[in-house]
Amino acid sequence: MNKTLYGKLVFELSKPGRVGYSLPNDANPAHTTSELPPHLRRAAAPRLPECDELTVVRHYTNLSHNNFGVNDGFYPLGSCTMKYNPVIDEEIAANKTIAGMHPLQPVETCQGALAIYYDLQRMLAELTGMAEVTLNPCAGAHGELTGLMVIRRHHEAQGQTSRTKMLIPDSAHGTNPASAAVCGLEVVEVRSLPDGTVDVGHLRQLLDDLGPQVAGMMMTNPNTLGIFEPRITDIADMVHAAGGLMYYDGANLNALLGECRPGDMGFDVCHINLHKTFATPHGGGGPGSGPVGVRLGLEACLPKPRVRACKLPESDDLFFQVDDLADDSTLGSIGAFFGNYGVMLKAFAYMLTLGADNIKHVGPLATLNANYVKQRLCDDYLLPIAGLCKHECVFDGLRDKSTGVTTLDIAKRLLDYGYHAPTIYFPLLFHEALMIEPTESESRETLDAFIDIMHRIAEEARQDPQLVKTAPHTTPIGRVDDVLAAKHPILTYWQALKA
Amino acid sequence: MEPFKYFPHTADDLQAMLHTVGAASLADLFADVPEGVRLSDGYADFPEAWTDSDLRRFFDSIDTSWDTRRLVCFAGAGCYDHYSPAVAQNIVARSEFLTSYTPYQAEISQGTLHYIFEYQSMIAELTGLDISNASMYDGATATAEAVMMAWNNAKRPRSVCVSATVDPRMRRVVDTYAHYHGIDVTTLPATAEGTTDRAALDAALAQGGVAGLVVQQPNYYGIVEDFTGLADALHAQKGLFIINANPSDLGILRTPAEWGADIAVGEGQSLGIPMTFGGPGVGFMACTDKLMRKLPGRIVGQTLDSRGQRCFVLTLQAREQHIRRQKATSNICSNQSLMALYATVYLALMGPSGLRQVGELSYAMAHTLADRLVATGHFRLSYPTQPFFNEFCVDFSGDIDALRSYCAERGYLAGVKVNSATIMFCATEQRTPQEVDELVDIINDYIKEKEAKA
Numbered sequence: 003m004n005k006t007l008y009g010k011l012v013f014e015l016s017k018p019g020r021v022g023y024s025l026p027n028d029a030n031p032a033h034t035t036s037e038l039p040p041h042l043r044r045a046a047a048p049r050l051p052e053c054d055e056l057t058v059v060r061h062y063t064n065l066s067h068n069n070f071g072v073n074d075g076f077y078p079l080g081s082c083t084m085k086y087n088p089v090i091d092e093e094i095a096a097n098k099t100i101a102g103m104h105p106l107q108p109v110e111t112c113q114g115a116l117a118i119y120y121d122l123q124r125m126l127a128e129l130t131g132m133a134e135v136t137l138n139p140c141a142g143a144h145g146e147l148t149g150l151m152v153i154r155r156h157h158e159a160q161g162q163t164s165r166t167k168m169l170i171p172d173s174a175h176g177t178n179p180a181s182a183a184v185c186g187l188e189v190v191e192v193r194s195l196p197d198g199t200v201d202v203g204h205l206r207q208l209l210d211d212l213g214p215q216v217a218g219m220m221m222t223n224p225n226t227l228g229i230f231e232p233r234i235t236d237i238a239d240m241v242h243a244a245g246g247l248m249y250y251d252g253a254n255l256n257a258l259l260g261e262c263r264p265g266d267m268g269f270d271v272c273h274i275n276l277h278k279t280f281a282t283p284h285g286g287g288g289p290g291s292g293p294v295g296v297r298l299g300l301e302a303c304l305p306k307p308r309v310r311a312c313k314l315p316e317s318d319d320l321f322f323q324v325d326d327l328a329d330d331s332t333l334g335s336i337g338a339f340f341g342n343y344g345v346m347l348k349a350f351a352y353m354l355t356l357g358a359d360n361i362k363h364v365g366p367l368a369t370l371n372a373n374y375v376k377q378r379l380c381d382d383y384l385l386p387i388a389g390l391c392k393h394e395c396v397f398d399g400l401r402d403k404s405t406g407v408t409t410l411d412i413a414k415r416l417l418d419y420g421y422h423a424p425t426i427y428f429p430l431l432f433h434e435a436l437m438i439e440p441t442e443s444e445s446r447e448t449l450d451a452f453i454d455i456m457h458r459i460a461e462e463a464r465q466d467p468q469l470v471k472t473a474p475h476t477t478p479i480g481r482v483d484d485v486l487a488a489k490h491p492i493l494t495y496w497q498a499l500k501a
Numbered sequence: 502m503e504p505f506k507y508f509p510h511t512a513d514d515l516q517a518m519l520h521t522v523g524a525a526s527l528a529d530l531f532a533d534v535p536e537g538v539r540l541s542d543g544y545a546d547f548p549e550a551w552t553d554s555d556l557r558r559f560f561d562s563i564d565t566s567w568d569t570r571r572l573v574c575f576a577g578a579g580c581y582d583h584y585s586p587a588v589a590q591n592i593v594a595r596s597e598f599l600t601s602y603t604p605y606q607a608e609i610s611q612g613t614l615h616y617i618f619e620y621q622s623m624i625a626e627l628t629g630l631d632i633s634n635a636s637m638y639d640g641a642t643a644t645a646e647a648v649m650m651a652w653n654n655a656k657r658p659r660s661v662c663v664s665a666t667v668d669p670r671m672r673r674v675v676d677t678y679a680h681y682h683g684i685d686v687t688t689l690p691a692t693a694e695g696t697t698d699r700a701a702l703d704a705a706l707a708q709g710g711v712a713g714l715v716v717q718q719p720n721y722y723g724i725v726e727d728f729t730g731l732a733d734a735l736h737a738q739k740g741l742f743i744i745n746a747n748p749s750d751l752g753i754l755r756t757p758a759e760w761g762a763d764i765a766v767g768e769g770q771s772l773g774i775p776m777t778f779g780g781p782g783v784g785f786m787a788c789t790d791k792l793m794r795k796l797p798g799r800i801v802g803q804t805l806d807s808r809g810q811r812c813f814v815l816t817l818q819a820r821e822q823h824i825r826r827q828k829a830t831s832n833i834c835s836n837q838s839l840m841a842l843y844a845t846v847y848l849a850l851m852g853p854s855g856l857r858q859v860g861e862l863s864y865a866m867a868h869t870l871a872d873r874l875v876a877t878g879h880f881r882l883s884y885p886t887q888p889f890f891n892e893f894c895v896d897f898s899g900d901i902d903a904l905r906s907y908c909a910e911r912g913y914l915a916g917v918k919v920n921s922a923t924i925m926f927c928a929t930e931q932r933t934p935q936e937v938d939e940l941v942d943i944i945n946d947y948i949k950e951k952e953a954k955a
Contacts, residue, residue: 003597007611007810012619012849022850023586025858025930033868035753035861038888042725044755047853048626055588058849062592062616062842069612071600079602086507087600090553096590099564102571105580105779106917108902108909114567115778128546140638140781143822143832151681180822180832184649185681189827230533261531266538285839286613287603287635287799289781305677334677338579338641338670338768339779357550360505362543366527367508370515373522373530390533414608423606428823445509446518472807477608480807487804487816491793493632495622498803 003074003420004067007478012061013495016051022058049496068478069286070422076448078375080394080425080437081175081226083256083278088355091281091348100347105339109324116322119309119340122350123293129361130252130272131265132295136304138341142253145273145292146181146220148305148336152271152296153218153247154185155303155333165245167212169219171200173227173429175253178220187217194431198227198387200237209244218247223267224254224392226429228372228437238268247271247300252292255279256441257369257393260362270297279364280349291345302331307340367442368393371449375440378453382460386432393441399434400463407463407470409434414481415462415473419455572914573936575870577892577927578721579640579668580779581771583749583859584931589773589846593839603799603835607814608806613838614813617801620845627751627848628765629758630787635799636841637833640768641671643784644715644745645678646797646831647764650788651713651741652684653830654795659710660685664697666720667745675715687711695722695884695894697731706734713741713764718754723867723892723925724884725754732761741792747771748785748844750890752856753864757787764788773847774840783840794820797831862930863891866937870928871895873941879948883923892927894919899951907947913940 035043053061071077077084100115109116123135139145150168157165168187170178172194179189190208193201200221209216219241224230231237238248250264250272256279258264264272276282277290284290296304307326314321328334353361369392376385376395383397399409413423413436425437440449462470474480492498502508502515510518515527524530531539551559563569574582593599597612604610604617617635624633637643648661661679663672665688672688679686689701697716705711714735719725728744735742743764744757749771757765770782788796794817802816822829851859871893874880883894897904901918908915913936916926928937 003609007812009611009615009811011615011622012845013622016852021852021855022588023584023852023855023858025584025855026862026933027858028862028865031861031865032872033865035864035890037868038725038754038890039727041729042727042755042888043753044629044751044759047857048623048752050623050626050852050856051849052852052854053849055850058846059588059592061849062846063595065612065615066592066595066597067612068609068615069597069601070606070609071597073596073600077602082602084602088507090556092594092599094556094560096594097560097563099569099571101585101775101777102574102582103569103778104572104574104576104582104776104914106576106578107570107572107914108906110568110906111570111572111909112568112778114563114569117567125547128544140642140837141833141835143834144638144642147832151677154681176821176823176826176829177832177834179827180825180829180834183827183829184678184832186683230531232533232535235535235538260540260543262534262538262540266540283599283839284602285837286598286601286610286842287838288638288835289783289837289840290835328673334680335670335673336642336677337639337674337780338668341779342781343778344781351556354548354551354556355553356505356507358544358547359503359550360508361547362540363502363505363508363527366530367510369530370510370518370522370527373524374518377522390530413606417606417608422602422609442508446514448509474608478611479608479810479812482607482806482812482814483804484814484816487802487814488819491632491800491816492803493618493621493793493800493816494625495619496625497631 003070005476005478008064008068011495012051015053015057015061018052020052020054022053022055075420076444076452077422078424078438078440079422080439081253083439083441085281085441086443087281087283088352091351094351095344095347113322116309118350120311120322122346125353126274126293127295130274130295131263132272133298134301134304135293135295137293137346138305138337139292139294140337140342141288141290142273142275142292143177143181145294146177147184149249149271149273149294150181150185150187151333152300152303153249156300157217164215165217167215168217169208171221173198173225173431174220174222175226175251178251198225198229199231202233202236205237206240209240214245216244216246218249220249220251222251222254224257227387227396228391228394230392234267254393257365259364261365265297270300276345276349281352282345282348289342289345291342303333305334305336306332364442371440371442371444375438375449375453379456382457394437394439397436398432399436400460405463405467407467409436411470411473412459415459415470417474418476421452572909573912574914575926575928575940576914576917578917578925579670579768580776581929582776582931583771583773583929585773585775586847586850588850589843592846593843598839598842604815611812614801616842616845618803618813620841621801623845623848624785624787627748628787629756630765631790632793633785633787634796635801636836637784637786637798638837639782639784641674643766643786644671645675647743647766647786648675648679648684648713648715649682650795651743654741655712657710658712659708660687661713662687662689662702662705662711663715664689665691666695666697666722667715667717668721694887695724696726706738709738711738711740713743715743715745717745719747719890719892722884722894723889724887725890728760750860753860763792769844772844774843781837781840783837783844795830798833799836859930863928866928866932867891867893870926870937873937877945891929892925894923894925896922897924904947908943911943913943
């Protein structure tokens with residue numbers, strides 16, 4: 003990463019008369035848009051930049067030098083599973099045939115594309131222990147919403163329209179309650195025990211109180227503290243006995259690859275983040291993909307379109323069809339077409355590259371890495387919950403609180419040393435949460451180097467706290483004024499010109 | 502454990518690390534997982550590993566061995582075959598952008614934050630509205646989010662109106678979100694001319710409590726609708742006017758802001774993003790300043806750093822799920838960042854003149870195709886009195902599925918089927934006069950073969 007800020011906006015590079023494209027030039031068109039009535043046309047041309055091609059190439063290349071990705075260095079961002087994004091997957095997803103395919107082509111011209119889609123559904127069903135999977139959702143939160151719609155659709159179909167309360171542990175990701183609210187469900191918070199796991203006694207009481215209003219329960223397992231919920235099967239039994247369904251938030255699925263499956267733990271519906279567990283790049287915030295799996299009996303609720311396989315007569319070959327019809331069972335549709343197909347190709351390539359023999363080691367290696375970091379940092383950093391963690395570990399800031407150095411300061415100081423920061427101030431159960439997820443991609447040497455730096459920062463906090471409190475020092479910009487940004491919002495270049 | 506290229510752990514590493522954590526084996530790390538839910542020996546039904554060469558072989562031959570073909574595309578309906586610049590494809594492949602996360606750590610994420618700010622500026626400029634968010638999943642979900650925004654903005658909402666001239670694939674997503682969110686959607690029928698039914702809107706408005714109206718420009722049938730008076734009618738009862746627009750056409754067409762819209766949404770795939778079987782694209786959403794704190798999704802703002810440098814940061818986060826949880830404006834917690842970068846680089850290359858030329862060429866090619874189809878004597882414009890941009894509907898008396906299959910076998914995607922009697926064709930600047938000739942020839946061949954058989 004370049005330590006100097008590049009800083010220019012593309013609008014500031016613009017000069018009237020420059021172009022960055024080559025398009026056919028129809029000198030004598032039979033039709034022009036001047037045929038459209040004037041009031042259907044815009045009054046003035048849009049103020050887009052006017053740049054030659056090299057200017058654009060340099061501009062965005064320079065911008066990229068002020069950015070940090072997994073390929074640049076260690077990215078221990080908790081709950082985000084920043085594993086290596088294999089290069090071959092990018093090559094595969096750039097396939098020119100598929101890039102030029104329209105989603106409404108006749109099915110006989112896209113059998114290969116549909117076969118991949120179908121196979122990916124089957125592979126994800128096997129890995130999660132679910133019966134059927136939809137690949138339509140575009141992101142994790144989109145998957146959550148879709149999964150909750152499945153639950154609501156199921157209750158509706160049973161005539162149980164009063165089931166509108168969703169139980170969610172207080173340690174849950176913020177998307178869980180937000181998705182429930184968008185889905186028209188009322189959130190009921192379940193308390194955690196001091197060890198970070200679900201308070202089963204409180205859950206029992208809530209289930210008794212709410213009775214036939216319970217739609218279900220959303221859980222992450224391992225939970226957001228990286229701890230496996232030991233009473234998961236009891237919890238599932240209790241929720242099922244109350245008539246609710248169990249929803250699995252797949253954000254932390256990476257820990258369990260090879261060890262156990264949501265379906266076997268008693269979950270009825272789950273989402274999977276292809277951009278976490280299956281190594282598709284996060285792209286600075288998307289595109290992701292958030293498939294949803296359901297147990298047998300719920301598959302008719304899944305959104306359309308669905309891709310189905312049927313046996314061709316007199317052969318073993320499959321023919322793939324698109325079921326895009328509204329029917330009485332489906333929850334409806336949650337996107338225009340099939341979902342983020344290009345992302346699916348990357349996950350497909352990743353899964354096949356691992357194969358049965360390697361995919362089962364993902365969870366154990368990720369878990370080993372997290373426990374290794376946890377064990378080696380608990381001298382300087384406060385470990386609020388002892389015992390085994392899974393794929394990530396959570397500290398509550400420095401052990402020595404007398405220095406005044408906060409989790410934010412530590413995060414910012416890590417940037418100086420060439421690391422991305424861990425997730426900070428989440429989960430909300432601790433004031434100074436620092437959540438580290440190393441993933442199975444990282445070597446012992448990388449972890450050792452990171453651990454050394456974490457120790458060095460702890461030492462700096464003791465010796466020279468001001469150095470840490472004013473970090474970062476070597477990044478392209480210093481700490482940003484968030485308050486100014488929110489108080490006087492400047493959200494476009496045009497607003498900036500006026501400000 | 503055999504060595505594997507994505508696992509750096511050697512046998513020595515494993516032993517040393519297990520020793521450090523006080524476990525005898527990897528299995529010990531899962532001692533807290535109840536026996537009954539553990540997989541004893543991996544997955545029963547999962548494929549064996551493929552090498553890179555296996556993957557390449559499969560994908561290199563996907564067109565021949567798997568009946569998967571790239572057709573000459575004369576279809577649209579929400580997914581368009583526009584020119585995708587090599588520069589845009591190259592920039593989005595840069596690993597600094599590709600392999601980064603949501604830009605939480607502004608000090609090492611200026612690249613992402615900076616291009617999102619440019620993206621927001623360009624979307625605001627194209628739509629004519631004040632502000633834009635950092636992008637959304639797709640055009641359909643952006644439309645659904647706009648409907649929720651209108652509903653939540655109203656004091657005593659009774660319904661949100663959606664014109665039946667809006668793409669049915671978008672409408673069914675709106676209907677799905679609305680159903681679960683508890684929003685009543687009133688679908689306004691289309692007129693015989695394929696436009697929004699003003700009388701039906703007036704009837705709905707007379708009932709009161711219309712929180713918003715969604716229309717599309719150009720509409721699903723390709724028609725450039727006249728929205729004169731709609732904004733005033735909506736605003737008279739404090740409803741929000743929502744236009745779903747195709748941003749590629751906004752180099753030429755009247756902007757949502759000029760029509761008086763409060764919110765503009767749409768699918769940005771037409772801004773240089775390859776079709777890729779329908780995704781990923783990018784949803785956009787822009788609105789007036791007044792609605793700023795109700796806007797869902799990520800937003801990037803300009804600010805200063807501790808050294809006094811202009812820089813960019815995620816802002817107005819008090820709207821968002823990680824702060825507000827169930828009280829957030831939406832559950833969306835990501836955007837389609839990389840696809841927003843695609844659109845940004847595309848627009849930076851195109852500029853006002855390029856975008857205009859794309860529009861002119863698409864318009865000219867589509868109108869030429871319409872003329873040629875009508876001249877065959879077998880097609881009739883479905884809405885002959887209405888202006889269209891680069892997509893249009895024709896009535897066809899034959900079997901539309903059979904015609905499309907016939908053309909597909911010969912390498913052409915002959916529009917999409919709107920209903921049993923109507924096909925919708927589309928042309929972009931990517932289509933050549935020769936391709937128009939060839940498509941018309943193939944269609945003529947089909948009709949001749951049919952007539953010969955009959």
